[in-house]
Amino acid sequence: MEWRCSKAGLFQTQPQAPPLNGYKVIIDETNVLQPSALHSMNSNCEGLMDHLRNISSLDRNDIIQEHAHEDREGNKLINNSEILSYATQHDLQIFICIDEG
Amino acid sequence: MTISGKRTLFFYDTTTENSSECVSYDHVQTMEKAIRSSCQLGFILRDLNNEVFARFADELLLMDRSAKAIASPHITTRANLGPCLGDSDTHFFQYSILGHVYLLLQFIIEEAQKSILIFEDCYRNTRLKDILTRPSTYNRVNCFAGEISAVRLANNAKSCLKKYKQEYKIGSFIDYGVEM
Numbered sequence: 001m002e003w004r005c006s007k008a009g010l011f012q013t014q015p016q017a018p019p020l021n022g023y024k025v026i027i028d029e030t031n032v033l034q035p036s037a038l039h040s041m042n043s044n045c046e047g048l049m050d051h052l053r054n055i056s057s058l059d060r061n062d063i064i065q066e067h068a069h070e071d072r073e074g075n076k077l078i079n080n081s082e083i084l085s086y087a088t089q090h091d092l093q094i095f096i097c098i099d100e101g
Numbered sequence: 102m103t104i105s106g107k108r109t110l111f112f113y114d115t116t117t118e119n120s121s122e123c124v125s126y127d128h129v130q131t132m133e134k135a136i137r138s139s140c141q142l143g144f145i146l147r148d149l150n151n152e153v154f155a156r157f158a159d160e161l162l163l164m165d166r167s168a169k170a171i172a173s174p175h176i177t178t179r180a181n182l183g184p185c186l187g188d189s190d191t192h193f194f195q196y197s198i199l200g201h202v203y204l205l206l207q208f209i210i211e212e213a214q215k216s217i218l219i220f221e222d223c224y225r226n227t228r229l230k231d232i233l234t235r236p237s238t239y240n241r242v243n244c245f246a247g248e249i250s251a252v253r254l255a256n257n258a259k260s261c262l263k264k265y266k267q268e269y270k271i272g273s274f275i276d277y278g279v280e281m
Contacts, residue, residue, distance in 0.1 A: 001276050027275050035269045037229050037262065038214060041149040048272055 002026050004077040022071060027055060058083055133199060140193035140200075143169070148198050153265070154210055157233075158196045158203045160261040161249065168192035205244040213238065233258040 001023040009016040033051040035044040058080040071077055078086075087094055106124040113120040136146050145162070147155040162168055169192075195202045213232040217225045232238050239251035 025276050027273055029275070032270050032273045032275050034226070035265065037153045037226055037265070039152075041152040044152065044269065048269060052273065 004083075006071060006075040006077055007082070008075060010078065031055065060084060136197050136199055137194065140197050141191075143193060145193060145197055151207070151210075153261075154203065154207050156261045156265055157206050157210065157258060160257045160264075161202060161206075161254075162193070162196040164253070164257065165192060165196075168196070202245075202249075209239065209242055209244060212242070230262055233262070 003018040003023050005016045033048050035047070039047070060081050106126055109123045109125065110119040111121045111123070112118075139146050145159070147159075149155065194200045197203060210233065213229055216232065217228040220228050234255050236251040236255040239245070239254045245254065
């Protein structure tokens, strides 16, 4: 799932709290990886890695995604270019942690 | 575990006195010893080049009440403390890559894989699933006569393929909370 903060909220002093219905499902039955029973585990795992990278990578040039980010109240949400811009403006290393529990 | 080395002598000018010698280890033999030893301890080494074979054998192993893994609730004789410290569990070996159940499964699945080569790539997985989940496939080859029924093999294939896909879905971080 993915949650993005609103553009207006960026300038508030308090950090934004994600509402319960503010998450968007980005991986579901329609785009989940289907492993091949004819391939090795190594090949399927590499396929899984590529698949996840393609789904979760932020693309600056993704025009469709850039205009699709609005919450239920119609507030504009931060888009890919802005996330990349804010994340890289200090030239600091970015660490991303995935916890599936 | 002692693994004997293979000594190779090199002769240069004369056939009576070797110029050098080299001790190497036969990896096939070493691997077999590793598989046998681990099975006796209640573990299985898996060939991940053939994930479906391994998963199918695992599914059958799970159904075999005689194959007791370490700390299995089916171990009744606490004096032996299960396969780890007892007299070992010979049942595990037959599901390993050298065991007869695995080898026969390999034969059946390889035959099924050959038969789907006439189909286009996108239909092959579905066709393979159809073949492996049908009892007639196992009745025809009759590899496990009097040992494992065709219906049980077909059900095991169904269950193993379902788990296989499910595990990759979990690995893909699919969100069932929202779906349900």
